[in-house]
Amino acid sequence: MMDLFSEIEEPEREELKNLRKELEEANYKYYVLNMPTLSDREFDEKMHRLQALEAMFPDMFDPKSPTQHVGSDLGVTGNGLRVTGNKFETVKHKYPMLSLANSYSREEIEDWVRKLPAGVEIVCELKFDGLSISLWYEHGVLTRALTRGDGVQGDDVIANIKTIPSIPWRIDRTDIPDFFELRGEVLLPWERFEALNKEREEEEEPLFANPRNAASGTLKLQDPKEVARRGLEAYLYYMLGENLPGTTHYERLETAKQWGFHISDAIKVCHNVDEVMAYIAYWDTERKNLPVATDGIVLKVNDLAQQEELGFTAKTPRWAIAYKFPAEKQLTLFKEITYQVGRTGVVTPVANLEPVQLSGTIVQRATLHNEDFIKSLDIRPGDRVWVEKGGEIIPKIVGRADRNDEMSATTSLNDGMMYSFPDVCPECGAKLVRVEGEAAWRCPNEAGCPPQIKGKIEHFVSRKAMNIDGLGEETIDLFYQKGLLHNIADIYDLKLEDIASQERLGEKSAQNILDGIEASKNVPWARVLFALGIRMVGETTAKKIARKYNTIDALQWATAEQLCAIEDVGPQIAENIVKYFEDIRNLEILDRLRKAGLQMEGEAEPEPTSDKLAGLSIVISGTFSHHSRDEYKAMIEENGGKNVGSVSKKTSFILAGENMGPEKRKKAEDLGIRLMTEDEFLELVNGNL
Numbered sequence: 228m229m230d231l232f233s234e235i236e237e238p239e240r241e242e243l244k245n246l247r248k249e250l251e252e253a254n255y256k257y258y259v260l261n262m263p264t265l266s267d268r269e270f271d272e273k274m275h276r277l278q279a280l281e282a283m284f285p286d287m288f289d290p291k292s293p294t295q296h297v298g299s300d301l302g303v304t305g306n307g308l309r310v311t312g313n314k315f316e317t318v319k320h321k322y323p324m325l326s327l328a329n330s331y332s333r334e335e336i337e338d339w340v341r342k343l344p345a346g347v348e349i350v351c352e353l354k355f356d357g358l359s360i361s362l363w364y365e366h367g368v369l370t371r372a373l374t375r376g377d378g379v380q381g382d383d384v385i386a387n388i389k390t391i392p393s394i395p396w397r398i399d400r401t402d403i404p405d406f407f408e409l410r411g412e413v414l415l416p417w418e419r420f421e422a423l424n425k426e427r428e429e430e431e432e433p434l435f436a437n438p439r440n441a442a443s444g445t446l447k448l449q450d451p452k453e454v455a456r457r458g459l460e461a462y463l464y465y466m467l468g469e470n471l472p473g474t475t476h477y478e479r480l481e482t483a484k485q486w487g488f489h490i491s492d493a494i495k496v497c498h499n500v501d502e503v504m505a506y507i508a509y510w511d512t513e514r515k516n517l518p519v520a521t522d523g524i525v526l527k528v529n530d531l532a533q534q535e536e537l538g539f540t541a542k543t544p545r546w547a548i549a550y551k552f553p554a555e556k557q558l559t560l561f562k563e564i565t566y567q568v569g570r571t572g573v574v575t576p577v578a579n580l581e582p583v584q585l586s587g588t589i590v591q592r593a594t595l596h597n598e599d600f601i602k603s604l605d606i607r608p609g610d611r612v613w614v615e616k617g618g619e620i621i622p623k624i625v626g627r628a629d630r631n632d633e634m635s636a637t638t639s640l641n642d643g644m645m646y647s648f649p650d651v652c653p654e655c656g657a658k659l660v661r662v663e664g665e666a667a668w669r670c671p672n673e674a675g676c677p678p679q680i681k682g683k684i685e686h687f688v689s690r691k692a693m694n695i696d697g698l699g700e701e702t703i704d705l706f707y708q709k710g711l712l713h714n715i716a717d718i719y720d721l722k723l724e725d726i727a728s729q730e731r732l733g734e735k736s737a738q739n740i741l742d743g744i745e746a747s748k749n750v751p752w753a754r755v756l757f758a759l760g761i762r763m764v765g766e767t768t769a770k771k772i773a774r775k776y777n778t779i780d781a782l783q784w785a786t787a788e789q790l791c792a793i794e795d796v797g798p799q800i801a802e803n804i805v806k807y808f809e810d811i812r813n814l815e816i817l818d819r820l821r822k823a824g825l826q827m828e829g830e831a832e833p834e835p836t837s838d839k840l841a842g843l844s845i846v847i848s849g850t851f852s853h854h855s856r857d858e859y860k861a862m863i864e865e866n867g868g869k870n871v872g873s874v875s876k877k878t879s880f881i882l883a884g885e886n887m888g889p890e891k892r893k894k895a896e897d898l899g900i901r902l903m904t905e906d907e908f909l910e911l912v913n914g915n916l
């Protein structure tokens with residue numbers, strides 16, 4: 228009898244388990260990623276069904292079930308930040324995460340192959356240059372995503388890993404083992420890396436040196452939404468576990484591919500060193516066209532029985548070895564320093580070098596960063612320096628060879644020639660200034676220094692700013708030389724005949740430029756503000772400022788103190804804005820831009836009707852019966868308050884509705900922050916308190 232019952236019950240137990248998984252995923256996507264996958268109605272229906280099934284099978288009670296936690300935003304604040312104390316769970320690896328022995332030449336590969344059984348098959352793969360990750364699948368569900376850590380235990384970064392679209396959260400198949408692990412590499416593709424750095428440059432945030440660092444920084448973020456936005460990728464290359472299918476490594480990767488995992492197509496089974504070397508030669512060139520960074524190839528014994536026999540040393544497997552592509556770093560002769568002035572006036576020292584071949588291009592100039600770097604390197608003419616081309620577009624000097632080294636040039640040139648940073652701008656002769664706390668020297672002559680003038684115009688026409696097609700760097704330089712462009716307002720005085728009469732520019736391209744200029748007159752106010760190129764006012768900051776100050780006149784009269792009240796605007800940015808409007812030359816330019824018809828006004832944010840909530844930071848949490856959340860947000864702003872997303876010690880009070888998130892409630896209690904009911908709030912705002 229019992230058996231018969233459990234057979235009948237089985238599909239429903241299965242349904243119960245599946246519903247839990249599905250609702251957990253839906254919660255995660257809704258609360259953490261802000262990308263809902265189910266409508267509210269679908270969610271509720273599924274939740275009710277799960278509750279009914281759980282009532283039917285009390286033996287399947289699970290405190291972790293989605294039916295058991297209120298609001299389901301456990302561990303996540305209102306703006307998606309996890310509040311687990313800035314830490315990830317540390318978990319012991321099921322199998323230690325080892326590294327690989329490196330090799331650099333055919334000889335070293337031959338040495339390794341010699342120690343393998345005769346006739347062995349070798350799988351060649353790309354060596355991805357990111358961070359290793361270990362994915363655990365239990366009963367088909369992704370349950371852990373561990374970083375390498377110290378090789379014995381790693382951090383569980385599953386919330387961030389789940390933002391990678393190519394990583395399955397669940398494998399719906401019956402032919403998979405109860406447990407298996409897939410290891411691979413997490414990377415930030417070149418394109419995303421460059422976009423991220425560009426964004427950081429605009430916001431004047433420190434840049435990532437290469438995609439690997441960027442991926443590493445991203446994987447450790449506590450905000451999966453931001454991780455999702457940055458766009459990580461992963462390639463998987465190693466399956467572990469018990470009762471796994473197949474007898475060769477290659478077969479296992481093929482199987483993993485069929486199960487839906489992202490496996491590189493570059494994998495090849497080789498039978499001798501010649502074939503391996505051909506693979507290396509091919510990919511050493513071809514890797515430049517890949518979307519992600521690679522730093523070598525990995526050679527693995529294909530047969531799993533042979534792998535087992537070969538085993539491991541303390542640190543690395545004997546059945547695999549890495550071959551590293553020739554270092555993208557070269558030693559070359561340093562000749563002299565020249566100084567380059569950028570758009571914002573920063574003066575960058577550039578090393579002029581004896582031309583050297585580096586990752587497919589000839590390098591003869593490399594950055595020396597700033598004065599402090601030059602001092603610490605103690606570089607002198609005739610030195611030999613290491614130049615490196617990492618992820619960055621601009622090569623950089625990373626070190627100097629020892630002067631006594633036989634590789635170094637004669638020391639006769641080196642005597643006493645220390646460099647001192649110039650005190651005037653190499654482009655316009657203005658006296659340089661060094662802002663306290665900054666490593667850079669700047670030319671303050673914004674309006675008269677040629678690279679700053681041209682740089683400002685380039686920024687103004689760029690895609691995220693006024694987006695004027697046809698006006699590229701070269702054209703701007705040409706127009707500047709010809710006296711047609713001296714500042715951004717001159718753009719709107721350009722005439723068809725001025726442009727078309729320039730060499731290289733016919734009537735058609737001249738008309739294109741003019742069309743682009745005309746179209747830019749519809750660019751919204753926030754982007755116009757960004758386009759002005761006020762120092763440290765990046766795209767996002769400009770948006771926030773434009774929302775608060777919806778006309779340029781309002782902004783012009785704002786004091787530094789008032790500007791600081793805007794989210795993201797600190798004293799430095801505020802001062803830059805105030806200074807910008809103090810400069811009469813800027814005011815003249817703005818006047819001309821206004822007359823040209825640019826959008827100097829935008830949507831107004833509701834004016835506060837009272838100052839009842841002035842200076843207060845208010846968090847809204849839970850669900851309400853009298854008004855919607857948006858209405859409460861508007862009410863806060865209309866009364867001069869600020870609606871903020873997460874609870875901190877700066878929070879004045881929480882407008883608390885029904886079902887307030889437990890984390891928020893706890894945090895509020897810990898910090899002693901008042902919870903105000905909906906009625907109390909309405910009385911505060913509407914009553915005569």
Ligand code: IVH
Nearest residue numbers: 325326327352353354355359412464525544
């Ligand atoms: S196999 C026990 N295959 O390189 C060997 N590793 O320097 C497991 N890597 O820790 C690693 N691409 O993070 C393997 N196709 C590939 C790889 C690869 C990159 C990384 C991995 C490893 C490191 C060793």
